[in-house]
Amino acid sequence: MFKLIKQLTSLVAMIAVLFTFTTGTMAAGKSKTLKNTTKKGFVRCGVSQGLPGFSNADAAGNWTGVDVDVCRAVAAAVLGDASKVKFTPLSAKERFTALTSNEIDILSRNTTWTLSRDADIGLTFVGVNFYDGQGFMVRKNSGYSSVNDFKDGISACTNLGTTTELNMRDFFNSKGIKYEPVTFEKADEVVAAYDAGRCDTYTTDKSGLAAQRIKLSNPDDHIVLPETISKEPLGPVVRQGDSVWEDIVRWSLNVMIEAEEYGVNSGNADSMKSSDNPAVKRLVGAEGELGAALGLDNDWSLRIIKQVGNYGESYKRNIADTGILPDRGPNELWTKGGILYVPPAR
Amino acid sequence: MNFNFKKLLPQTLTILVVILVFGFFTYNAQVNMENRGIAFGYGFLSQESSFDVQFSLIEFDGSHSYFRAYLVGLLNTILVSVIGIVLATIIGVVVGIARLSKNYLIERTAAVYVEFFRNIPLLLQIFFWYFAALRALPLPQKAEPMLGVFFLTIKGFFVPSFVWNNLDVFIYSIIAAIISIIFVRIYAKKKQETEGKQTPVLYISIGLLLILPLLSFVLGGSSFSIEIPVLKQMSQTSFTYEGGIGLPPELIALALALSLYTATFIAECVRAGVQGVGKGQKEAAASIGLTPNQVLKLVVMPQALRIIIPPTTNQYLNLTKNSSLAAAIAYPDLVLVFAGTALMQTGRAIEIVSITMLTYLSLSITISIFMNWYNKKIAIKEK
Numbered sequence: 001m002f003k004l005i006k007q008l009t010s011l012v013a014m015i016a017v018l019f020t021f022t023t024g025t026m027a028a029g030k031s032k033t034l035k036n037t038t039k040k041g042f043v044r045c046g047v048s049q050g051l052p053g054f055s056n057a058d059a060a061g062n063w064t065g066v067d068v069d070v071c072r073a074v075a076a077a078v079l080g081d082a083s084k085v086k087f088t089p090l091s092a093k094e095r096f097t098a099l100t101s102n103e104i105d106i107l108s109r110n111t112t113w114t115l116s117r118d119a120d121i122g123l124t125f126v127g128v129n130f131y132d133g134q135g136f137m138v139r140k141n142s143g144y145s146s147v148n149d150f151k152d153g154i155s156a157c158t159n160l161g162t163t164t165e166l167n168m169r170d171f172f173n174s175k176g177i178k179y180e181p182v183t184f185e186k187a188d189e190v191v192a193a194y195d196a197g198r199c200d201t202y203t204t205d206k207s208g209l210a211a212q213r214i215k216l217s218n219p220d221d222h223i224v225l226p227e228t229i230s231k232e233p234l235g236p237v238v239r240q241g242d243s244v245w246e247d248i249v250r251w252s253l254n255v256m257i258e259a260e261e262y263g264v265n266s267g268n269a270d271s272m273k274s275s276d277n278p279a280v281k282r283l284v285g286a287e288g289e290l291g292a293a294l295g296l297d298n299d300w301s302l303r304i305i306k307q308v309g310n311y312g313e314s315y316k317r318n319i320a321d322t323g324i325l326p327d328r329g330p331n332e333l334w335t336k337g338g339i340l341y342v343p344p345a346r
Numbered sequence: 347m348n349f350n351f352k353k354l355l356p357q358t359l360t361i362l363v364v365i366l367v368f369g370f371f372t373y374n375a376q377v378n379m380e381n382r383g384i385a386f387g388y389g390f391l392s393q394e395s396s397f398d399v400q401f402s403l404i405e406f407d408g409s410h411s412y413f414r415a416y417l418v419g420l421l422n423t424i425l426v427s428v429i430g431i432v433l434a435t436i437i438g439v440v441v442g443i444a445r446l447s448k449n450y451l452i453e454r455t456a457a458v459y460v461e462f463f464r465n466i467p468l469l470l471q472i473f474f475w476y477f478a479a480l481r482a483l484p485l486p487q488k489a490e491p492m493l494g495v496f497f498l499t500i501k502g503f504f505v506p507s508f509v510w511n512n513l514d515v516f517i518y519s520i521i522a523a524i525i526s527i528i529f530v531r532i533y534a535k536k537k538q539e540t541e542g543k544q545t546p547v548l549y550i551s552i553g554l555l556l557i558l559p560l561l562s563f564v565l566g567g568s569s570f571s572i573e574i575p576v577l578k579q580m581s582q583t584s585f586t587y588e589g590g591i592g593l594p595p596e597l598i599a600l601a602l603a604l605s606l607y608t609a610t611f612i613a614e615c616v617r618a619g620v621q622g623v624g625k626g627q628k629e630a631a632a633s634i635g636l637t638p639n640q641v642l643k644l645v646v647m648p649q650a651l652r653i654i655i656p657p658t659t660n661q662y663l664n665l666t667k668n669s670s671l672a673a674a675i676a677y678p679d680l681v682l683v684f685a686g687t688a689l690m691q692t693g694r695a696i697e698i699v700s701i702t703m704l705t706y707l708s709l710s711i712t713i714s715i716f717m718n719w720y721n722k723k724i725a726i727k728e729k
Contacts, residue, residue: 093686097695117693122379143582153578153586155501160673160686165397169408180501181398182596183682185673193676196480197500198595200584241381 031244033105034078034295042084045071046104049089049186052211053324054110054130063087067108069314070129070236072307073252074106077300082307091186092160096123099239106249107237110205112163117237126250128235129311131330131339133228134167135206137213140221142200147171147227150201155180157199159190164204167230191215205232210324248294254342255301259283259310261333261342266309269302282346290345301345311340375696390692391416397687399678401594412688419683420705426601426679427666427709433605434665435658438612445617456613464610469671471607476599476675483595486577486585495574497587502594504575504587515566516559523558527551596677600669608665612658619654620646651724659717663710670706680705 037043047055047067055065063085072082090098090109099107100122110132111117113125136156138144150172158164160183172179182199184190187208194202195216202209206224213219236253238246259265262280264272273286281287284302291298308314312333320326332338379386391413398407402418403425444456463471483500484490491497497504510516527550534545562568575590623646631645632638672679673686680702689698 093690096693139583141582142584144584149581151580153580153588154584155586157676160682160690163691165687166408166691169396169398173408179398181400182594182676183400183678183687184676185682185686189674189676192477193480196477197485198480200580 031242031295033242033245034248037078037105041079042086043071043075043078043106044088044104045085046088046090046095046098046107046109048109049091051110051208052214053207053319053322054211055108065318066129066314067110069308069318070108070253071106073256073304074249076303076307077248077252077296080303099123099237105238105245110207110234111237112232113235114163122240123237124240124246125235125237126246127253128233129253130207130234132205132207132232132234134164134203134230134232135209135228136225137202137209137222138200138225140223144225147225150175150177152178154201155182155199157182157184157190157194157202158204159183159187160185163230163232168203171229187212207325244295248296251294251345252304255283255304255345256308256311256314257340257342258345259305260312261335264305264310265313266306269305279344279346288346386696388697390694395688397691399683401597401678412692415688416684416701419678419680422678423669423680426597426604426669426672426677429601430604430608430665430669431662433601434608434612434661437605437609439616441609441613442616443620445613446620460610460613463606468603468607468668469674472600472603472671472675475603476596479595479599486587497575500595501586502592503598504590504592506572506574507591508570509573510570512566512568516562516568519558519562519566523554526554594677596675599675600672600677604665604668608661611661615654615657615661619650622653623649648724652726655717655721655724659714662713662717666709666713667706
């Protein structure tokens with residue numbers, strides 16, 4: 001019985017792939033990346049070297065996280081199988097070079113969207129999958145309860161290759177505080193040095209602080225201060241110049257967020273085909289020709305929702321249930337008091 | 347004519363191929379960068395850097411340019427390399443000679459040290475010294491003062507600093523002392539060659555080095571006061587030291603790891619050099635009445651150095667290049683500051699990596715040229 005199901009699913013997957021090939025030829029002809037991806041049979045995805053909740057590999061080498069799910073969604077849409085992703089762990093320093101030199105096709109690695117990155121170095125940001133901001137972690141017994149308690153001489157540990165150093169300088173400068181920046185190449189060493197007492201505070205994106213706090217010897221002895229000193233919209237990046245691929249990645253992400261908005265999830269996606277709401281029907285491919293516009297078949301979005309889930313499911317699975325950031329904060333839908341708001345899929 | 351042509355053809359072809367290959371890669375890079383919309387240029391060097399550096403020899407903050415950030419990184423790389431080379435040489439020579447000791451315990455200890463440190467990857471040693479130091483060192487508020495004024499803490503080694511009045515007079519006096527010592531040496535050599543009499547150069551030199559700076563205090567108006575680091579409380583449990591000079595633990599750990607590692611190789615060079623001098627040489631020197639010290643100074647060392655210098659030059663080059671591992675433990679060297687933060691902020695990978703590579707190349711060549719000059723100076727002069 002199981003074998004039969006397995007065979008059936010692989011048959012369906014194959015048909016789906018074939019379908020993608022035939023219907024996708026028009027747009028695929030224009031997109032080199034799409035063509036290469038279908039030819040290779042997997043999506044090449046650049047991720048972090050290990051940031052719990054965002055992109056992290058377990059002992060068996062299975063990658064999980066909200067950044068990972070973006071790549072899985074694209075694989076589900078393009079190849080029909082969310083598991084057909086090859087992950088490349090990248091340091092902050094390597095990430096853009098890996099993308100522009102064609103080693104990966106999507107960079108989904110908690111990367112802040114800024115003007116200079118978008119405009120200057122051959123990259124295109126396609127959206128935001130996590131709204132973050134830089135914060136500070138301190139020891140509970142230090143008596144710091146706000147960044148306003150910081151005084152001259154404070155030493156701050158951080159890691160290289162983000163906007164962290166710039167934000168840190170802007171912040172301390174505006175407060176007129178003399179500080180000692182201690183910048184490491186990798187996050188693991190920052191955690192070890194901060195844990196040993198080398199620094200009074202550890203500053204990086206708040207999501208990162210929450211994730212790294214678990215690695216400290218006594219996580220409960222540390223708190224993240226309430227203030228946020230910068231805007232860090234994190235999102236997937238693609239190479240500049242392939243607009244079809246850009247659209248595919250953008251809308252793979254948007255569909256996940258919109259699915260949550262309309263209450264479509266991995267469990268009920270199939271039954272939603274008979275929904276009364278045309279927006280929902282379009283989302284599960286029962287109405288309209290949205291896939292064709294992207295050079296994909298019409299079930300692309302259904303596969304994303306069924307195989308990866310909507311944004312809320314992804315967040316719950318990776319970030320909330322792991323105890324990293326149970327509170328969604330700004331990463332809640334606009335209809336529920338957050339700022340997640342995506343253009344409509346129609 | 348025909349002969350010349352035959353000789354020139356392969357060389358011309360080789361050069362042509364090299365130029366073509368190089369040109370192809372440059373062209374390829376240019377086209378690809380254009381296709382991806384990447385601008386190329388070194389203009390960013392004059393832009394504001396907008397980041398701070400933990401430790402620098404020249405004044406630096408985010409309002410300075412990327413070029414100055416480059417200088418900060420370069421100077422830090424040179425600083426740790428110089429400290430490392432000096433320490434590695436001292437340890438290396440001592441251990442190398444200990445390896446030749448007739449005392450079993452000393453010889454074995456030196457051998458174990460060499461085998462242990464040269465067979466563990468340097469990066470691991472750097473991590474070991476850094477994190478071992480961080481675990482072992484006390485928090486600033488718990489540090490016991492050494493001699494009342496030095497504080498070795500997890501946040502760094504805090505030492506008193508000198509605050510000078512009329513520092514320039516003092517520096518001139520030292521320069522004057524050095525110049526006089528050179529003259530004394532020339533005079534002593536002449537006297538030795540013409541009259542065969544020896545002059546106590548060492549005592550005169552020490553005297554000059556003491557008396558002239560002393561005069562600068564008495565007559566020149568030089569003076570200094572000492573600023574001792576003072577503990578400062580920032581919050582209930584956060585402390586640091588103010589005043590004096592704070593050497594970051596990263597610098598200390600890196601210099602320690604680099605010199606202990608490289609010293610093992612230098613020790614082996616020294617051992618090989620001393621063992622390479624023929625036994626007959628020493629016996630001959632002793633037979634013409636030279637004291638053991640003179641034998642070492644005038645006969646053994648000059649010949650041993652010829653064997654020691656070339657491989658030791660390699661070790662100096664290795665140490666300088668290995669200092670780029672600093673980025674792992676947050677010592678702000680060239681790689682961390684320039685090929686790290688500056689690269690990340692500007693995204694100018696090709697430009698920055700090319701500058702960094704050229705810089706290391708120039709550093710290495712400078713060391714090579716100096717060591718080759720020194721090697722030539724001590725080489726056998728055929729008459």
